[in-house]
Amino acid sequence: MAEHDPPGALAGYRQLLAAQVRSQLQYRVSFVMDILGNLVLTLVDVATVVVLFRVTPVLGGFSLPEALLISGLANLSFALCDLSVGNIDTMRLYIRTGRFDAVLARPLSVLLQLICGDLALRRFGRVAQGVVVLVIALNLVPVRWTFARAALLVLAPLFGAVLFASIFVAGSTVAFWFIESGEFANSFTYGGRDFSAYPATVYAGWFRKAFAYGLGFAFVAYYPALAILGKPDPLGGPRLLSWSSPVVALAAAGVAALIWRTGIRHYRSTGS
Template sequence: MADRPTTAAAYRALLGAQLRAQTQYRFSFALDTAASALITLLDVVSVLVLFRVTPALAGFSFTDSLLIAGLANAAFQLCDMCVGNIDTMREYIRTGRFDAVLLRPLRVLPQLVFGDFSPRRIGRAAQALVVLVVALSLADVTWTPARTVLVVIAPLSGAVIFGAVFVAGSTTAFWFVESGEFANAFTYGGRDFTIYPVGIYPGWFRAVFAYSLGFAFVAYFPGLALLGRPDPLGTPGFLPWCSPLVAVLAATAAALVWRVGVRHYRSTGS
């Protein structure tokens, strides 16, 4: 009797099935990937437009702001590539497909991630990383070993923070099936928030999104650390180096929320 497939092999099979299905028509897939990659340039264009009418943004020059936008965009696109499809959770619950996911002898969240993986998002992530490299070449960064490590860790930490928001936001579908717009306000709204220096936002809005939800640790604080400048808002000097810690805390909180949501689920009844 053949050995039972390992869990890792099962996840690879799910991922492989998605890749084969979506790359079956190669020209269409290449065109879709290229068009998808161009979307990442829109955030850069928005920064360019702003600097057509102002010489500085909350005390940050164009190159400094471009670095923040590059970090934010790279983090978001890496997250979107890996777990962005989790926002289809409400469709799984509405149609009853989530029941089938629960019946399989695999963990629920990885099934959703691998089972709906969209390879065209690879183009967006690649484009975002190119933009980040360009921004780093233009910004006035004095390279040290610590900053070299940070420029690698920061996009990954930011991706984890965004991923935590995606998972927690999608979990609300267990209670409110029509929760898409509410979740998008924090996921895609968080992306739009992070591409600019947080000083441009009013105090209460900044307190909620930048600090309470941790979005300042995606790009703003890592940007300050890379540029070697203090925060104009007067926050403590150690915060720009805390993105990995915030990412761990965010992922832990999202995992707890997800677990509560799955336990709350009672099927569609159909």
């Protein structure tokens, strides 16, 4: 099935999203508890960064406020991605149970159906937490604001979300070949979130090369933070890298789209 929507498809997506919102708001107490739970999980991630600085004033060449800026950008980027496309990692369940055949039969984009069909509103809590941490960090670090830096502050979490979403989609596509691929995909998605929350300088060797540059996670928060702070790269990279997040994110999206189309063509339905 081609990934092209017929006229009026937008109404179908709106109905899918509306049905998700109504179903999740039916149980208000459970909904509030889910949001609070997600807030706590994000707070734990930030607390881990703070705890590390109790034993050292500088980590990988960065102070605590600077590290919080990196953590805030990374957590907000991942939260935006998780809110919008995080449900794609359930695709293996669709394939295993045969529900994916029903998705293919509808005259709508397969990817957008999977995204809109299971929107988790509780993830708004993580987005809010990421914004709060980012605001706190920006009040602690000295930034000489320019239009370019202000624009990057707004755009960096969006492009970071695009990069994370690309990893989510590419990782989930593995389910077309290996149904039990959840842990494999999570090692790159959630592992990438944890990697991005710290300065890339704390990692070394092949691990840093693979995750920071091979998968592009250094461009989620590390390099945008360097540009916002006006700080040279301790790793010796050219200054242009600090402004390269949009290029890396769009390239990752293109690769993910190619992998997705290949997976769709490979799929032969549950009964074949």
